[in-house]
Amino acid sequence: MAIIQFPKDMKWGSATASYQIEGAAFKDGRGLSIWDTFSHTPGKVVGGDNGDVACDSYHRYEEDIEIMKDLGIDMYRFSVSWPRIFPNGTGEINPKGLAYYHDLVDKLIESGIEPMCTLYHWDLPQALQDEGGWDNRETIDAFVNYAETMFNEFKGKIKYWITLNEPWCISFLSNYIGAHAPGYTDLQLATQISHHLLVAHGKTVKKFRELDIEGEIGFAPNTTWLEPYSNKQEDIDACRRENAYFIEWFMDPVFKGEYPQFMVDWFKKKGVELNIEDGDLEAIHQPIDFLGINYYTGHVARYKEDEGLFDWEYVEMGYERTDIDWPVYPEGFYKVLTYINDRYGNVPIYITENGSCYNDEPVDGRVKDAARTKYLKQHLTALSRSIDAGVNIKGYLTWSLLDNFEWAEGYSKRFGIVYVDYITQKRTKKDSFYWYKQTIANKWFEF
Ligand code: JSK
Numbered sequence: 001m002a003i004i005q006f007p008k009d010m011k012w013g014s015a016t017a018s019y020q021i022e023g024a025a026f027k028d029g030r031g032l033s034i035w036d037t038f039s040h041t042p043g044k045v046v047g048g049d050n051g052d053v054a055c056d057s058y059h060r061y062e063e064d065i066e067i068m069k070d071l072g073i074d075m076y077r078f079s080v081s082w083p084r085i086f087p088n089g090t091g092e093i094n095p096k097g098l099a100y101y102h103d104l105v106d107k108l109i110e111s112g113i114e115p116m117c118t119l120y121h122w123d124l125p126q127a128l129q130d131e132g133g134w135d136n137r138e139t140i141d142a143f144v145n146y147a148e149t150m151f152n153e154f155k156g157k158i159k160y161w162i163t164l165n166e167p168w169c170i171s172f173l174s175n176y177i178g179a180h181a182p183g184y185t186d187l188q189l190a191t192q193i194s195h196h197l198l199v200a201h202g203k204t205v206k207k208f209r210e211l212d213i214e215g216e217i218g219f220a221p222n223t224t225w226l227e228p229y230s231n232k233q234e235d236i237d238a239c240r241r242e243n244a245y246f247i248e249w250f251m252d253p254v255f256k257g258e259y260p261q262f263m264v265d266w267f268k269k270k271g272v273e274l275n276i277e278d279g280d281l282e283a284i285h286q287p288i289d290f291l292g293i294n295y296y297t298g299h300v301a302r303y304k305e306d307e308g309l310f311d312w313e314y315v316e317m318g319y320e321r322t323d324i325d326w327p328v329y330p331e332g333f334y335k336v337l338t339y340i341n342d343r344y345g346n347v348p349i350y351i352t353e354n355g356s357c358y359n360d361e362p363v364d365g366r367v368k369d370a371a372r373t374k375y376l377k378q379h380l381t382a383l384s385r386s387i388d389a390g391v392n393i394k395g396y397l398t399w400s401l402l403d404n405f406e407w408a409e410g411y412s413k414r415f416g417i418v419y420v421d422y423i424t425q426k427r428t429k430k431d432s433f434y435w436y437k438q439t440i441a442n443k444w445f446e447f
Contacts (some may be wrong), residue, residue, distance in 0.1 A: 004377075004384045006445040011114070012440045013075030014417070017121035017165065019051045020404040022081065022385040025059035028096035028334075031087025032213035033123035034133070037377030038181030039410075043242065049410025050231030055420050061104050067112055067418060067427060068401065072440045075114040078104070079121030079165065079396050082146055087403045090142045098153055104238060105157050107359060116160035116350075117398070118220065119204070121149050122170060122180070122407075129182055132192040134170065137277075147204045151213045157214035161208065162292055162352065163201040166222040168246050179408050180424055187309075195280070198253050202284035209286075219421055221250045223340075225332030226301040229315045234303035237310035242301065245310065246318050247340065255344040257285030271311065290357040290394060291340070291351030295379075297322075298332025322375070324357035324406075324413050330378040337386040346392045354379050355399035356407070357413045360430070367419045367430035376432060377447045380439070398436065402427065 019035045039050035057064055068076055082089070084097030108115045119142065128139050147163070164170065167320040174180040176190035184190070200217050208217045223246050241263070248260040257279060262275065304313040319327040335347065356375040362366050376398065387393050403416035411422055417436055419428040439445045 001447055003444050004447055006380075007387065008443060010393060010443070011074040011350075012112075013073045013077060013395060013397035014071065014401040015077035015397045016057070016401050017079040017118065017397050017403065018081035018084075018219070019054070019121070019123045020400075020406070021055040021402055023051065023053040023056040023059040023245075025052045027048075027058065028084070028100070029087055029094040030081065031083035031089070031099060032080065032126040034126055034129045034181040037126055037230075037322050038183055041183075042282055044179075044181075044183060044389060045405070046410040047407065047411075052421070053406045054405045055355075056425050057402070058100065058202045058233075060425065062107060064401070065226045067429070068108075068113055069111050070429075070438050071433065073113060075160070075395060076401075077093070077116040077118065077162075079118035079123075081123050082120065082446050083123060083148065086142075086146055087127075087141040088126060088137075089128035090145060093149065093333070101154070103156060106252040109157060113349060113419070114160065115158050116157045116162065116253065116352075117150070118156070118162040118165050119143075120163065120170075121165040123426060124181075125172070133182060134200075135189055137199075139194060140196055140203060143200045143206055144203045147212065148207050148429065150340055150444035151208060155182075155211075155213050155215075161215060161217040163204045163217065163219045163221050164197055165292075166252050166294060167194060167197045167201075168222055172245070175447070186265075187270060188194055188272050190325075191267055192275060194249065195274055195276060198250065198284045199280050200287070201254070202286050205286040205288060206283065209316065216288040216289035218286050218288045218292055218350070219254070220294055221246065222294040222353075223247055223299035223336045224295070225293075226312070227298065227332065227335070229300050229302035235301075236309060238303040239301055241310040242312060243339075245335070249318050251340070253281060253284045254286075254288065255347070257281050261379050265283060266310070271390075289349055290348040291338070291344075292350050293336065294353035294399070295333045295336055295351070296354065296356070297326035298335070299327055321354045322371070323359045324409065326357070326374055333379050334382040334386050334389075337391045338389050341386075341389075341391045343353045346390070348392045348394045350397065351383065351393070352393040352397055353399040355415050356394070357415050359414050360419075362419055362421075362428050365428065367428055369382075369430045369432045370434040372417070372430065373435045376436065377445065380445070381447060
């Protein structure tokens with residue numbers, strides 16, 4: 001038994017995203033997004049599920065805020081649906097979209113909960129995709145314009161802004177692996193999009209400074225950790241490439257103003273030519289106020305010639321797996337955080353997502369998700385160790401407040417600390433919710 005204790009000023013919260021919880025997909029003038037198109041395309045999402053209704057949080061946000069008040073969180077991370085604000089991506093503003101987020105933000109603030117706003121959590125207006133989406137540099141300008149609208153509209157209310165959620169997913173998972181919208185499988189396209197995303201991020205940060213908005217801005221890359229199976233240089237190098245695919249590829253341009261050369265060379269070997277315009281790297285290389293880190297899983301791996309994009313294979317270590325089959329690997333969380341701290345300096349970090357998929361169902365009104373509580377304890381222990389090692393952790397937000405639309409997995413994968421019955425929309429607080437509530441109140445737990 002040990003007591004794991006956290007700094008008194010650390011912020012605690014929970015996170016969601018617009019398309020995953022809101023529903024009301026065709027209401028109040030919302031335009032279509034690429035996820036409407038993708039989820040309504042047969043074969044793209046497990047069970048043919050879509051976000052038309054999701055958790056219906058567009059209508060039930062007041063009930064959801066009551067749940068947050070009970071939980072005792074300091075901070076709630078949500079995302080704005082770009083096509084609710086600009087149904088066509090640019091041009092005409094939809095006032096009903098703005099009104100929804102004003103109500104949400106006002107009620108959060110009244111409840112003593114700090115809103116943290118993600119501007120882009122994957123629901124690109126379909127009208128922009130029709131013109132090439134993130135491959136078209138005009139989408140960068142459209143994004144900065146949308147961000148500026150949001151800054152001016154919500155200044156003084158929203159103090160924490162995230163430009164992009166998980167740029168690796170937006171680029172590579174969606175345009176190379178093809179698992180997410182828009183579903184292309186083109187490495188050149190995906191890599192070029194990763195660059196455009198970073199330019200959009202940097203130009204948005206620049207705009208935020210120009211407008212002198214009170215508050216903080218950052219971005220939230222998703223991370224994973226591959227640990228080399230042996231000390232052989234080929235195993236170390238293989239893991240380095242995969243880790244850099246998530247970490248250095250997105251963070252070096254932001255923090256150092258350059259892409260990692262060994263990755264540029266590797267991509268070149270795969271036929272990729274990045275098209276970087278004058279001023280792009282300078283635009284990306286803007287100081288940010290905090291870094292958001294999303295972490296779920298990691299693996300042990302070793303070199304394997306011609307295997308996948310980066311010549312490696314997993315080594316099965318027998319680690320426990322969650323119900324989405326991702327290994328539980330809290331050591332990777334510690335490694336990611338200390339690696340980033342060593343590489344980029346003592347940047348303030350919010351854990352903007354960490355959580356697990358376990359599909360436990362209610363029995364007599366109770367959801368006994370002991371495995372989720374265990375996952376949280378393991379990862380919060382790793383987080384505490386990273387704080388002891390000097391990592392500048394400002395806050396921790398668990399994914400997710402609610403079970404919700406888990407993208408290509410549809411409703412088949414539950415990440416919530418609150419169970420959602422998608423037929424009745426009844427919310428049931430899981431055992432992990434009560435454990436998290438106690439931990440937030442105490443700022444320590446016993447493990
Ligand atoms: C969960 C990552 C944002 C929030 C949550 C899915 C994810 C993922 C999902 C990687 C992935 C699939 C599988 C194959 C091979 C890579 C959401 N986070 N979430 N985060 N990340 N190796 N290639 N060399 O719902 O909305 O890829 O990956």
